[in-house]
Amino acid sequence: MSTFSTRVFRTIVAAATIPLLLCPALASADTGSADTGSAGIDILGDLLDVGSGVLSGSGGDGSSDGPTQPCNRSRKSGGAGVTTTTHSLGRSGPLSFVLTYETFSIPDRIQVFYQGAQVHDTGYVGDQINQGTGSATVRLPAGSATTVSVKVTGPSNTQWEYTVNCP
Numbered sequence: 001m002s003t004f005s006t007r008v009f010r011t012i013v014a015a016a017t018i019p020l021l022l023c024p025a026l027a028s029a030d031t032g033s034a035d036t037g038s039a040g041i042d043i044l045g046d047l048l049d050v051g052s053g054v055l056s057g058s059g060g061d062g063s064s065d066g067p068t069q070p071c072n073r074s075r076k077s078g079g080a081g082v083t084t085t086t087h088s089l090g091r092s093g094p095l096s097f098v099l100t101y102e103t104f105s106i107p108d109r110i111q112v113f114y115q116g117a118q119v120h121d122t123g124y125v126g127d128q129i130n131q132g133t134g135s136a137t138v139r140l141p142a143g144s145a146t147t148v149s150v151k152v153t154g155p156s157n158t159q160w161e162y163t164v165n166c167p
Helices: 003-022 024-028 043-047
Strands: 068-070 074-077 081-088 095-102 108-114 117-125 133-140 147-154 160-164
Touching: 074 147, 095 108, 095 117, 108 160, 117 133, 147 160
Parallel strands: 068 081
Antiparallel strands: 074 160, 081 147, 095 133, 095 160, 108 117, 108 147
């Protein structure tokens, strides 16, 4: 992407994000998902990361360049690869929150990072018997960040969803 295209994209994203900052209710609204087969595009849904597969900024340390998603909002995917999403917790550590997840019948790995350090790892969970249904209490150490990054790694034909519940 050219420098000009990058600047234009960032300007559009910034302009679309301003209403979220001014009206937090918009950020927690269920926006549905983008339908790439139709003429309309759900910009708010795109900003809140409703896609699947490899998401931009999905670094091995759980870092993310994408938009921040509020806690208590389900994160869903239907694709393979690595997806990293940043979630706002509203306050900094030390604190704990509950991570609920469903990895269905194909095993996926869910890792949680706080200030760049891994604080939880489910390992690969999900099979034909328990469908990968689970939850974990994630404890964060003292810190200044008010967000966590969640990195999900899954193989082909996977489906998963999780929720970072507010502390």
